[in-house]
Amino acid sequence: MKKPYPDYFRTLVLHLSPIMEKMLKLKRPAVATILMLFLSGCYYDVGLEETIPDNIVVSFAFDIQPILTTNCTACHPVLRPPDLTAGNSYNTITNGSYIVPNNLGASVLYQKLLGNPSVMPPSGALPTADINLVKSWIEQGALNN
Numbered sequence: 001m002k003k004p005y006p007d008y009f010r011t012l013v014l015h016l017s018p019i020m021e022k023m024l025k026l027k028r029p030a031v032a033t034i035l036m037l038f039l040s041g042c043y044y045d046v047g048l049e050e051t052i053p054d055n056i057v058v059s060f061a062f063d064i065q066p067i068l069t070t071n072c073t074a075c076h077p078v079l080r081p082p083d084l085t086a087g088n089s090y091n092t093i094t095n096g097s098y099i100v101p102n103n104l105g106a107s108v109l110y111q112k113l114l115g116n117p118s119v120m121p122p123s124g125a126l127p128t129a130d131i132n133l134v135k136s137w138i139e140q141g142a143l144n145n
C-alpha cells in the first residue's frame with residue numbers, strides 16, 4: 001500500500017503534533033507564523049521552546065489571557081489575589097508590581113512562572129512556550145492589545 005505521506009513528514013508531524021495541537025488552540029497569527037517558519041525550515045534554529053522572534057507582536061487578549069484563564073483563574077482570585085479573570089486581569093496586574101512593562105525582574109507574576117520564589121501554577125511550571133509568550137509580552141511593553 002502506498003504511504004499517505006513521506007516518512008520525514010510523518011516523523012515531523014508525530015513529534016510536533018502535541019505542541020501544534022496546543023498552539024493551534026490559541027488561533028493566533030503569532031503562533032501560526034512561528035509554526036509556519038518552523039515547518040518550512042526557514043527559521044530552523046527557532047524551536048518552539050525558544051524566545052518569540054522580535055517581529056512577532058504578542059497580544060494580551062489572544063496570547064496571554066488564554067494562558068491565565070486555562071491555568072490560573074481557578075485560584076486567582078477565588079483563593080487569592082491577583083484577579084486573573086478576563087476583563088479584570090490587565091488592570092489588576094499592571095497596576096502595581098505583578099507586571100512591570102519592560103522589566104522582567106520586577107514582574108512578580110513572571111517571576112512566579114519561573115518559580116521565584118514558588119512556582120505558579122503550584123501543580124508545576126507552564127510549558128516553556130507559554131512562559132516565553134509572557135516574557136515577550138512584557139518585553140514588548142505589556143500592552144493591553
Ligand code: HEC
Binds near residue numbers: 079
Ligand atoms: C491551585 C491554586 C493556584 C493556581 C492554579 C495558581 N495559583 Fe498563584 N497562588 C496560589 C497561592 C495559594 C498563592 C500564595 C502562595 C504563594 O505565593 O506561593 C499564589 C500566589 C501567586 C502570586 C503572588 C501573589 C502575591 O500577591 O504575592 C502570583 C503573582 C500568582 N500566584 C500567579 C499565578 C499565575 C500567573 C498562575 C497561573 C499560571 C497561578 N498563580 C496559578 C494558588 C494558585
